[in-house]
Amino acid sequence: MQDSSSSLDMLRETFKIVVVGHVDHGKSTLIGRLLYDTDSLPTGKFEELKAICDRRGMALEWSFVLDAFQAERDQAVTIDTTQIWFKTPKRDVVIIDAPGHREFLKNMVSGAASADAALLVVDAEEGVREQTRRHGYLLHLLGVKQVAVVINKMDLVDHSEDRYGEIVRDVTAYLHGIGVEPSFIVPISAREGDNIAKKSTSTPWYKGPTILEALDRFHSVTVPSEQALRMPVQDVYHFDQRRILVGRIEAGVLRPGDEILFSPSNKTARVKSLDIWDAPPLMEAHAGQSIGLTLEEQLFVERGEMISHVEDPPVLSTVFRARLFWLGHKPLEVGKRYTLKLATKTANVTVVGIDTLIDTDSLAHRPGTKLERNMIGEVVLRAREVLAFDEHVSLDKTGRFVLLEDYDLVGGGLISMEGYPDQRQSLTVRSTNVYSVEHTITRENRVVRNGHKGGVLWFTGLSGAGKSTLAMEVEKHLFQKGHQVYVLDGDNVRAGLNANLGFSPEERTENIRRVGEVAALFADAGFICITAFISPYQADRDRARGAANRIDSDAFHEIHVSADLNTCERRDPKGLYKKARAGEILDFTGVSAPYEAPATPELVVDTDAKDLASCVEQVVDYIDRTFRVE
Known part of the structure; x- marks a missing residue:
């Protein structure tokens, strides 16, 4: 029969703590002292440490406990993350010593990304430094929500309550600015052992927990059962x-x-069993558990798929916003490509926009065209394939990612879908038992009758760029030349076919999906169909291209009606920009919602540089070259 202590050990949870802070603020000393005070040092380690320090004629140096290389002792700089286990009265703790030196921040990202909580170490004498702020921001960026601030070296400031209060105000103000509420702020002396495992008589004014007590007071890592199910598939075993x-x-x-x-x-399926190695099947499995599952029916499923319940799925999208911490030696710029790792999924992504750069000291936002090493920015990334994820504010575990370049970690960030639609609805096919009917009048018959091919001219651009005006003039010229032509305009379509749709990102996507399908039918009928829609998302325009290209591989022509935002706002033919600036219109493209300009359009018409007649001539010439059949 198993004894009670063994049973309790089986119920203990594993809790990961990352220790961060400015170089020389005493992180490794704190960890070494923690291991000593909890009797967690390997046998003989303390004696070895003491002998090393005696040979060098120096006081006992607790930081040497974690130093893996002789070179580190010589440089007095920790250059890699180190994981060491020890036990508190409540938990088995994996403590991750993350480098404080600026050059080794990428190792900190690796450590902090898997942590359940963090200790942010601040030197009582030096106070909050630039790297302290950067590490605090990075913890927030990587989704570490539980943070305890450790004010070390209190012995160097005579255990001053006033100095403790000054640092508390500084660090609390900064953390509040980035949305982090410190769980505890503990004054310690790691070298002397004050407030590590037991209360210090040197700080009678401090009434909070020791470090060990704080570690046991962090919330459990188990995610509440009411949160949506998320299980990334790591592998598929045949057994x-x-x-x-x-x-x-x-x-x-x-x-x-x-x-x-x-x-x-x-794909959907029903769970048959939940299995763990060398144990009976589970009746249920919770967040934090690694399991195997079998299905009632066989499906082909690959690594990287995200498992959820049918009623509460993740977001599907090829594009998202990210708040990104950049660690690469080469700057991040628009157009560059990287490898994204999101849970167990790996995908190629391209930077399509850099919205703002963020100063980690002042938290000020400013525009910029590149993200340099150790900077933070808000960027837009696009993948070649559809990705499954969550917004970080909804589910942090599946809403954060890292970027790689040539297998080297270069950045980490949090996902936001602000201004972008969940593409799940537009990617889901619900129709069944639908069969295509072949026309007896062929496409070639229509081409001969009309003297031109059918196709779609997709005008895209900001509101006020001149899409509708240009479309109507082109239609008139083509009609006068005897072409079969028709314009689908945004306002006209929304008055009828899409009258039930609003202007949320998802409704914008459905609006364009319907228009794309209708335009494809016009093209199949032999018409030159001109559409005049802002259509701000590249993914939606690509979907419209796919609909038209089902008719003919060369049926879709993306035309960027180009005018800069200032020009469009100055024109403001419908007064929409004025209302948007006044807050009367939400999610307005170019002001409070994104516009993704075409990367490789078939034609660019610059309505800033050319008058209407010249723009019409440019489009008509393009149509004559592309659609006319002699």
């Missing part, structure tokens, strides 16, 4: 003629019999 999908549950609860959805493939 005893079973296909076992394995991975770690990042959020929620999973049970046999649950109907689950795989994203982005949109």
